[in-house]
Amino acid sequence: MALFPETMPRPEPDMDDAPYWEACARRQLRFQSCGVCGLLRHPPAPICGGCHSTEVTWVTAPAEAEVFSFTVIHHASHAAVADNLPYVVGLVTFPGLPGVKLVTNITDIVPSEVRIGMPLTLWWDDIGDGMYLPRFRPA
Amino acid sequence: MASSARAPHIVGVGQSAYTRWGGIQDRSQFRITAEAIVAAARDAGLPVSAIDGLTSFSNDSNEGPVMQAALGIPDLRWSAMVWGGGGGGSCGAVSLACAAIESGQAEVVVAYRGLCQGQGRRYGRAAPTRTHGSFIAPFGLFAPPQMLAMMVQRFMHLYPITQDHLAEVALSFRANANRNPLAVMGDRTLTKEQYLASRWIAEPLRLYDCCLETDGAAAVIITTAERARDLAQQRVEVLASAHGSGAGWSTGPLGSQNMPDDTYASTNNRRLAKELFASAGLTPADIDVAQIYDHFSGMVLMALEDFGFCGPGESGDFVAEGNIRHDGGKLPLNTSGGQLSEAYVHGVNLIIEGVRQMRDTSTAQVADASTCLVTGGLGVAPTSAILLGRN
Numbered sequence: 370m371a372l373f374p375e376t377m378p379r380p381e382p383d384m385d386d387a388p389y390w391e392a393c394a395r396r397q398l399r400f401q402s403c404g405v406c407g408l409l410r411h412p413p414a415p416i417c418g419g420c421h422s423t424e425v426t427w428v429t430a431p432a433e434a435e436v437f438s439f440t441v442i443h444h445a446s447h448a449a450v451a452d453n454l455p456y457v458v459g460l461v462t463f464p465g466l467p468g469v470k471l472v473t474n475i476t477d478i479v480p481s482e483v484r485i486g487m488p489l490t491l492w493w494d495d496i497g498d499g500m501y502l503p504r505f506r507p508a
Numbered sequence: 509m510a511s512s513a514r515a516p517h518i519v520g521v522g523q524s525a526y527t528r529w530g531g532i533q534d535r536s537q538f539r540i541t542a543e544a545i546v547a548a549a550r551d552a553g554l555p556v557s558a559i560d561g562l563t564s565f566s567n568d569s570n571e572g573p574v575m576q577a578a579l580g581i582p583d584l585r586w587s588a589m590v591w592g593g594g595g596g597g598s599c600g601a602v603s604l605a606c607a608a609i610e611s612g613q614a615e616v617v618v619a620y621r622g623l624c625q626g627q628g629r630r631y632g633r634a635a636p637t638r639t640h641g642s643f644i645a646p647f648g649l650f651a652p653p654q655m656l657a658m659m660v661q662r663f664m665h666l667y668p669i670t671q672d673h674l675a676e677v678a679l680s681f682r683a684n685a686n687r688n689p690l691a692v693m694g695d696r697t698l699t700k701e702q703y704l705a706s707r708w709i710a711e712p713l714r715l716y717d718c719c720l721e722t723d724g725a726a727a728v729i730i731t732t733a734e735r736a737r738d739l740a741q742q743r744v745e746v747l748a749s750a751h752g753s754g755a756g757w758s759t760g761p762l763g764s765q766n767m768p769d770d771t772y773a774s775t776n777n778r779r780l781a782k783e784l785f786a787s788a789g790l791t792p793a794d795i796d797v798a799q800i801y802d803h804f805s806g807m808v809l810m811a812l813e814d815f816g817f818c819g820p821g822e823s824g825d826f827v828a829e830g831n832i833r834h835d836g837g838k839l840p841l842n843t844s845g846g847q848l849s850e851a852y853v854h855g856v857n858l859i860i861e862g863v864r865q866m867r868d869t870s871t872a873q874v875a876d877a878s879t880c881l882v883t884g885g886l887g888v889a890p891t892s893a894i895l896l897g898r899n
Contacts, residue, residue: 378634378645386642412643412764418756438665438772440657441711446650447634455708458649460658460765470766472644480711485665502646 371496372474372504376449379496386413388427390500396493398503399427400469409468430469432491434461434505437470441480455480461489461505477506516606517736517743517899520552520729521860526692526851530626532723541570541622542578544725552729553740554616559729561586561617563604565597565884566854570622586614590751590892593639593762594652595801595885598855600751600892605730615731621856622725630721631852632709640763652803653718655761657710659887660806663773664712667821669809671712675703676827677805677841678716678848684834685845688871692722693849717805719847726856728863733899744866745899748788750780751884751892760889774814775807775886780893781815788895792816795895796877797865798839799858800886802846807886812839815881815893834872843872858882859894866898 371377382390389412392399402409403417404424416423439459445451459475475483476492489505496502524532524540532540549556556579562572563586572587586608590597598621605617625631634650635641649655663669682698685691698716706715736743754776756768771778785791792815800811809823817839818826826832832841844850844861851857862882864870877898884892 373646373648377648378641380642380646382642390642411766412640437769438658438662440654440661440713441708442648442654443708444632444653444710446632446654447645447648450648450650453648456648458647458654458658462769468768470764470769472647472649472765474647485662496646504647 372476372494373453374449375497379500385415389413392427393502394500396501398430398491400430400466401425402428409466411469411471428466430463430466433508434463434489434491436475436483436485436487436489437462438485439475439483441483457483459483459505471503474504475506476504513732513734514610514612515733516609516730516746517733518728518746518863518896519731519736519739519741519743520548520554521727521863522547522551523726523857523860524724526690526722526724526853528692529630529721529723532624533626537622537624537627537725538570540624541620541725542575544622544727545575545579545618545620548618548727548729551741554729556580557582558616559618560584561605561608561614563588563601563617563619564621565590565601566593566595566621568621586617590890592888592890594888595803595854596888596891597751597884598801598859598892599749599882599884599894600890602728602730602746602859602894603749603751603892606746606749609730609732615735617730618727619730620725620727621854623854624723625721626723632721638762639759643764652762653713654710656804656807656887657713658765659761659773660804661712663806663810666773667824669824673809673824673827674712674717674805675700677802677808677832678703680832681802681842681846681848684843684872685849688844688850691845691850692720693845713804713806719803719852720849722851724851724853724857726853726860728856728859742867743899744863745897747790747895747897748784749894750784750787751890752780753889753891754779757889760887762888773810775811776889776891777811777814777883777886777893780891784893784895790879790895794879795839795881796879797843797874798841798881799846799862800841801855801858801883802842802848803885805848808841811883811886840872840874843870843874855884862896866896
C-alpha cells in the first residue's frame with residue numbers, strides 16, 4: 370500500500386524532467402549530469418550551469434543516502450496527508466553525487482528518532498498507474 | 509552613486525487596516541491596495557497624479573498598469589516587478605524604485621503590495637502549482653513553514669541554537685505588537701509558557717514561530733532628495749538598497765531545496781549584506797534598529813548572523829542577552845510586532861515601520877534612532893534589503 374492516499378499530488382513531468390520520472394517508473398533513481406563536463410544537477414535542467422552544454426547523461430544513484438536535513442510535519446497543509454500525521458520529509462544526499470540533494474520521505478522510524486547524518490536506504494513506493502516514488506528508511 | 513539632489517528618499521507611507529485572513533471581505537484586495545497608495549500620497553502631501561512609477565514583487569496580482577488606470581495616473585514612466593515568490597522582493601521593490609529615481613527615469617515611484625489571504629489563498633496551505641512542484645508535493649512538502657523548517661533544523665544542528673532562542677524572537681515581537689494598536693495581535697499577549705505549549709506546525713517550528721495569515725495592503729512613496737525637501741513629512745533617506753541571490757539558489761526552499769550545501773542554512777544574503785553596508789559607508793555596529801523579515805522565527809536568528817550583527821552560530825546568545833528587545837536591547841527588532849504579530853503584508857509593513865522609526869513615530873520608538881535596516885524575505889531567491897537614515 371502506498372505511503373499516502375490516492376488523493377496525494379503526483380509528479381507532473383514536463384519537457385525538462387520527463388526522463389527522471391520515466392526512470393522512477395522503472396524503479397531507477399537517476400540524476401542528470403552534463404554530457405560534456407559531467408557536472409551533476411538536480412532538479413533536471415535543460416542546460417549546464419558550468420559549460421552551457423545541452424548534452425545530458427544520467428547517473429544511477431546508490432541505494433544508500435544520508436539525512437542532510439528534515440522536518441517532522443504535524444499540520445495537514447493538504448487534505449491528503451490528514452491521516453499520515455506526523456510524517457517526516459527529509460532532504461538527503463548521496464555518496465559520490467556532490468551537488469545533488471533530494472526531497473523525500475523518511476519512513477519506518479519514530480519521527481523523534483530521525484537525526485541529521487543518519488544513514489538511509491532507498492525503497493520504491495508504488496503510487497499506482499505505473500509510477501513509483503523514491504522514499505527512504507533507516508539503513 | 510546618485511548625485512545628492514537625486515538621492516532617493518521615502519516621503520510617504522500608507523496602509524489599509526490589517527486583519528486576520530478573511531477579515532476584509534467587503535472590499536477587494538485591489539481596492540484596499542489602491543486606497544493604501546492614495547493614503548501614501550496624502551501622507552507625503554503629493555497629488556496621486558504626481559506618481560509616475562509603480563513597483564511590486566512576488567507576482568503581485570494588483571497589476572501596475574491596471575492600477576495606473578484605476579488611479580488616473582496620467583504618465584507612467586517606470587513599471588517593474590522583482591522576480592520570485594515569497595516576500596524576498598519587498599525591499600527589492602524599493603530598490604527598483606531607487607534605480608528609477610537615481611537614474612532620472614522616474615520622479616515619484618510607489619512600491620506596494622496588497623495581500624488578502626481570505627480572498628486568494630491561505631499561505632499555510634498547499635499551493636496549486638509551484639516551480640519544481642513535482643519534486644516536493646508528492647512527498648508532502650506543501651507550504652513555507654514546512655519548507656523553511658528544514659533550513660532551521662539544519663541551522664540548529666550546526667550551531668548552538670535552541671528552542672529558547674526561537675521563543676525569544678516570538679516573545680519580543682509580540683511584546684512590541686502589544687504597544688501597536690494597528691497590530692493584528694495588538695491586544696493578545698504571549699507568555700513563554702503559552703509558546704512552549706503551542707502545537708508543532710513543522711518541527712522545529714511551533715505555531716508561534718510562524719508568521720500570521722492576514723489581509724492587508726501597504727505602500728511607500730520614493731522620490732528625489734530635492735523634491736522630498738518641500739513635502740509634508742520628514743524625509744527618510746534610502747542610504748542603500750539591493751536585491752539579488754547567491755549562486756545556485758534556483759527557487760530555494762520554495763522549490764526543491766537545492767541550494768549549495770555550504771549556504772543551505774543561510775538567508776541567502778551574505779554577499780548582499782556586505783555590499784549593502786559598504787554602499788552606505790556603514791557597518792552593522794552603526795545600525796540603531798532593524799526590521800528583519802520574520803516569516804519564521806529561526807530565519808531571524810540566521811539573519812542576525814548573515815548581516816553581521818554577531819558571528820556565525822552566535823545569534824542564540826545574542827538574543828538570549830536581551831539585545832533584540834525594545835527595552836534596553838542594543839538592536840531592537842521588529843518594533844511594530846513584525847509579521848509574527850503585526851501583519852503579514854509580505855514585508856512592506858516592515859518598511860513602513862522602518863520609516864516610522866526614522867520619523868520618531870513608532871509605538872515602540874527607539875530613542876535617537878538614526879539608522880534602520882529593513883530586510884526582505886529571507887532564505888528565498890531573490891532576497892533584498894534597504895538601509896534607511898534620518899535626514
